[in-house]
Amino acid sequence: MNEANSCPMDPLLQRITGRWTTYILWLLANEGPLRFGALMALMPKISAKVLTDRLRTLERNGIVLRTQKPTIPPEVSYELTPHGHDLETALHSLHRVALKWHELGWVEDEGFPDAAVTLKDKVLAD
Amino acid sequence: MNEANSCPMDPLLQRITGRWTTYILWLLANEGPLRFGALMALMPKISAKVLTDRLRTLERNGIVLRTQKPTIPPEVSYELTPHGHDLETALHSLHRVALKWHELGWVEDEGFPDAAVTLKDKVLAD
DNA sequence: GTAAGTAATTACCAATTGGTTACTAGTTAC
DNA sequence: GTAACTAGTAACCAATTGGTAATTACTTAC
Structure with missing residues (x-):
């Protein structure tokens, strides 16, 4: 697990x-x-082009299932595959972090309000 | 949490x-x-340029702490901040999925070996 | 007869991203 | 005296990505 080659996390x-x-x-996991x-x-x-691209990729990877009714206008829906559901625990865990950081006032590219403590470089004396 | 605007997951x-x-x-969480x-x-x-970019961004966001000894040659190390540690549970959860999918033979852009069941579009009769 | 509704796809163009090479500094080892 | 060591940065170029507008197909409502 120490070499990028053999670590299944990267793929x-x-x-x-x-x-x-x-x-x-x-x-999809939540709703x-x-x-x-x-x-x-x-x-x-998001644009239709990008959403389509992301859904196609997730579908090719067996994570999302696309279901279509060939009516006009078309009706297409997306859901997690059984394998896709494996991600739910991790996604909910991330969501908990998102809520916590939101409450703490975290802002993108500015960090946390207590940044004085955590954000600055530490410079160790020579 | 239903509107992208108000959902803290997106940021x-x-x-x-x-x-x-x-x-x-x-x-950083694991090692x-x-x-x-x-x-x-x-x-x-990864190239040095990209690694530097990613670390700088994570640092600006208060997720990673950079520590340098101003010696020559320089010695710089990176670790999660206290807030960064909030992500550990989710990361370990993802790692468990990575191991499972790896065992199942999942391949990028080809999905799972049992793809016949999960990969194809479902087309509902009209 | 005309417009709306859905889930795209295509073409074209602009913006962003990433790769590569060269360069830096001061000390230590050869 | 010269090379290696570390953690970058800068400049330049190529590749990838993303935005926008136009188009499709058939049915239903006005």
């Missing part, structure tokens, strides 16, 4: 992390199956 | 996920403080 992270990817997984349009509505800043 | 994920970022956090060179050795494919 996993490459596929489930990244802009939007983990958030999509969290939404259950969602239609394409519902996912778009839950992520106002 | 958290934006800062701790992404190529290499989560893996760096996992290494303790590590020097720059040790991190490079554990990630043969």
